[in-house]
Amino acid sequence: NLNSLKENVDKIGKNYDTIKKEYLYLVSNLKIDNLKEELSDVKNTREEFKEKIDEVQRLIDEGSYEEAMELSKETPDWQKLSQEDKNTMMELENQARDLYYEQKKSEKEEEIKKQDDEFTVEKAIEYAEDYSLRTGLDTLRVEVDKTPQYDEEGRKYYNVGVYIIELDELNDAYRIYSDGKIRRLD
Numbered sequence: 001n002l003n004s005l006k007e008n009v010d011k012i013g014k015n016y017d018t019i020k021k022e023y024l025y026l027v028s029n030l031k032i033d034n035l036k037e038e039l040s041d042v043k044n045t046r047e048e049f050k051e052k053i054d055e056v057q058r059l060i061d062e063g064s065y066e067e068a069m070e071l072s073k074e075t076p077d078w079q080k081l082s083q084e085d086k087n088t089m090m091e092l093e094n095q096a097r098d099l100y101y102e103q104k105k106s107e108k109e110e111e112i113k114k115q116d117d118e119f120t121v122e123k124a125i126e127y128a129e130d131y132s133l134r135t136g137l138d139t140l141r142v143e144v145d146k147t148p149q150y151d152e153e154g155r156k157y158y159n160v161g162v163y164i165i166e167l168d169e170l171n172d173a174y175r176i177y178s179d180g181k182i183r184r185l186d
Contacts, residue, residue: 045080053085056092065100069093112178116156119178121146124158127176132162141165149175159185 052071059068072093078086121144128142145159155177162172173185 042080046082046085049081049085049089053088053092056089056096060092060096060099063099063103065096065103068096069100072096112155115178119148119156121148121158123178124160124176127180128158128160128162131176131182140171144176151175157183 052074056068056072059065059071072089125142125144128144132140132142141163143161143163145161147158149157149159151157157175157177160174160176161170162174163169164171175183175185177183
């Protein structure tokens with residue numbers, strides 16, 4: 001009976017070893033399959049990101065800086081990308097941002113220049129009279145110096161004197177700019 005028990009234990013041991021080997025084989029195959037899938041995903045992510053880099057560069061070349069900035073911020077899983085690709089995209093994003101703000105600054109300067117070019121003494125008088133009416137004092141007379149002036153930033157303005165009609169006395173003095181803004185004179 002002892003021999004029969006020993007034979008059963010040996011069979012169980014052999015079956016255990018066989019099952020253990022099969023289990024380890026299946027687990028390693030599963031790990032390999034998962035690793036292959038993960039590597040494929042990383043490869044696809046990198047290829048898509050390289051296409052996005054090319055698209056961002058194209059948008060910059062076309063002058064679509066704001067769109068390039070937005071696209072450069074749409075990123076996949078950063079851990080799947082090479083450092084070189086990350087650096088390239090960050091450089092493109094910085095380039096797009098710099099060009100965008102340069103473009104906006106240039107547009108603003110052009111708008112200001114146009115506004116200043118169209119700013120006449122008649123327009124200055126209109127702005128000054130509107131301002132006086134808003135103050136509620138109809139006992140004032142507005143005089144605008146007909147010679148345009150330019151401040152330290154190059155902005156065009158006219159000097160305005162506001163007089164009390166009955167006294168013919170200067171009550172207020174200010175600069176009026178092409179955008180309608182007023183800067184008091186001390």
